[in-house]
Amino acid sequence: MATRRRALAALSGAALLGLAFTGPAGAQETAPAGGAAPASSEAAGAAKQWRHGLSLLGQPKYQPGFAHFDYVNPQAPKGGLLRLSVDGTFDSLNDLIARGTPASGLQLIYDTLMAPAADEVATEYGLLAEAVSYPADFASVTYRLRPEAKWHDGQPVTAEDVVWSFEQMTKNNPRMAYYYSHVKGAAVTGEREVTFTFDQAGNRELPQIVGQLRVLPKHWWTASDASGKPRDISQGTLEIPLGSGPYKVKQVSPGRSISFERVPDYWGKDLPVNIGTNNFAEQRYEYFRDGTVELEAFKGDQYDFRIETSAKDWATAYNFPAVKDGRVVLEEFPNRASGSMQAFIPNLRRDKFQDQRVRRALNLALDFDGMNRTLFFGQYKRTSSYFQNTELASSGLPEGKELEILESVKDKIPASVFTAPYTNPEGWSEGLRRGNLREAAKLLREAGYEVKGGKLVNAKGEPFTMEILIANPAFERVALYYKPSLERLGITVNVRQVDTSQYINRLRARDFDMIISGWGQSLSPGNEQRDFWGSAAADQEGSSNYAGIKDPGIDALIEKVIYAKDRAELVAATRALDRVLLAHDYVVPSWNYPNIRTARWNRFSHPDKLPDYSFSFPDIWWWDAAKAAKTGGAQ
DSSP states (O other): OOOOOHHHHHHHHHHHTTOOOOOOOOOOOOSOTTSOOOTTSGGGTOOOOOBSEEETTSSOSSOTTOOSOTTSOTTOOOOOEEEEEEESOOOBSOOSSSSSOBOTTGGGGOOBSEEEOTTSSSEEEESSEEEEEOOTTOSEEEEEEOTTOBOTTSOBOOHHHHHHHHHHHHHHOHHHHHHTTTEEEEEEEETTEEEEEESSSOOTTHHHHHHTOBOOOHHHHTSBOTTSOBOOTTSOOOSOOOOOSSEEEEEEETTTEEEEEEOTTOTTTTSTTTTTOOOOSEEEEEEESOHHHHHHHHHTTSSSEEEOOOHHHHHHSOOSHHHHTTSEEEEEEEOOSEEEEEEEEEOTTSGGGOSHHHHHHHHHTOOHHHHHHHHSTTOOEEOOOTTTTSTTSOOSSOOHHHHHHHHHTGGGSOGGGGTOOOOOOOOSSHHHHHHHHHHHHHHHHHTTOEEETTEEEOTTOOBOEEEEEESOGGGHHHHHHHHHHHHHTTOEEEEEEOOHHHHHHHHHTTOOSEEEEEEEEESSOOTHHHHHHOHHHHTSTTOSOTTOOOOHHHHHHHHHHHTOOSHHHHHHHHHHHHHHHHHTTOSEEOEEOSEEEEEEESOEEOOSSOOTTOOOTTTTOEEOHHHHHHHOSOO
């Protein structure tokens, strides 16, 4: 499930896109939470079965009336300033629309219907909603809002706000429209109740997807601003928006910085899902246009925390005095919550990448072993799964339930999935690298290409040219390392670096040959797989189907994942999907690292035991005055 885990989720997603930000009550329990309701429930006209939480994997860990999550410090001190960094710029405080570049941190000012738990997989508990109900066939879901929920101007959060937010998101943001495409409608069905109806039954994840909905204030957006001009939610704006969340916008310097201050009378501060969280008095995001400048700014104590995505910098850039004397802490946290595929992604919408032999040739040309040794100080391993480092990754030959699922779509998938596991080319020796290039040249000839005058051309005499589009300067050296091997095959390669805004616009318009990007995966994949690989998403503006995959076998396996009835079936279906995605050679897999590398100025503390699936920075961390006094600097 595409769970939004606030700051960490934003950071992880940005890193995969190559943007590298451094900065996912009282309800009566009459049926097993997260399980099927009795046959005599809502579908038969009986009273709704209200739940305090939802889980795809059985019953939620925390029972009704729980005090707080186990992994927080309920007595965490409140105060202090947290400074984060962002690579790029921004031009809007409205992040609903698909156009423009919204500021980071806006999730802090809004509440969602439900909130995830960081020590459970695919489990949510009530935030704006005090209770949730759905029928046995999962054909709809009803959320009941808390009566105490209010906007920062004191007005209540209403069921009308929820319906309006859903309508505006699906109207103005193509990606949200696709994400919620199976939600047929939303309607007010009680004083504080909203019911979402689905266009299909049996999709267990849809109630939780709706629970992730960010709720916006209808009364504010449909009114006029201070100058008397009507607001327009379909357009970008730098007017400070109204929210209901734990923070509100304090100050904005367009394109340069934005800060958020904690709301002392935040309506939800004593909810179980919020106890021990939102501990900083202020959170500030500073923007940098250059990664080198950004790193030097961290060394100069211009911001507090960064996730280091560069193996080179991790190995060589952190030997400055503040590290040696303990004022800066370097720490790696295990990434147990997700898998990913990061890769060189060719655009299948271009004819030259339609032939699988061409795509395999591009993989054979990548000297990963040399790249890892030369650029990454040997820190990485080659990615070999779309669900790398999780139990969802395929391996060996299919068997058991996975084999059964693959057999059910046998006429739609490559025969090789039954006979040969996917492998990336090995290139640890010069002989292997030369052999890979010979094999690549052979595949290109079979695909109808030949080398004339040192240039690879097709039957029409058209040269094979390829532009690798990047936004992150750190990826330039990666692309340039790949370039000579491609040129040895006769391919003309141009590495094009653009600013963040242009990169995003070209990505949305599918105006690229190849990018270096990827997809993050939760431990409970579901409906978002349609957005990643589904045929309908290939031409959908703003979707995450960057490659442009259109394949009936993939579509069929996505549905197997979504409609899995239990964990065992979900794992088997996901492995089957992974195996078939790999068999098509849609991408050139790059690298992976099992941990999250972080550096921070030593002014912060966290609970002794962090949750299993996230180190939850900054959600459950706090400003430590004693450490800060020893470290000096920002307050």
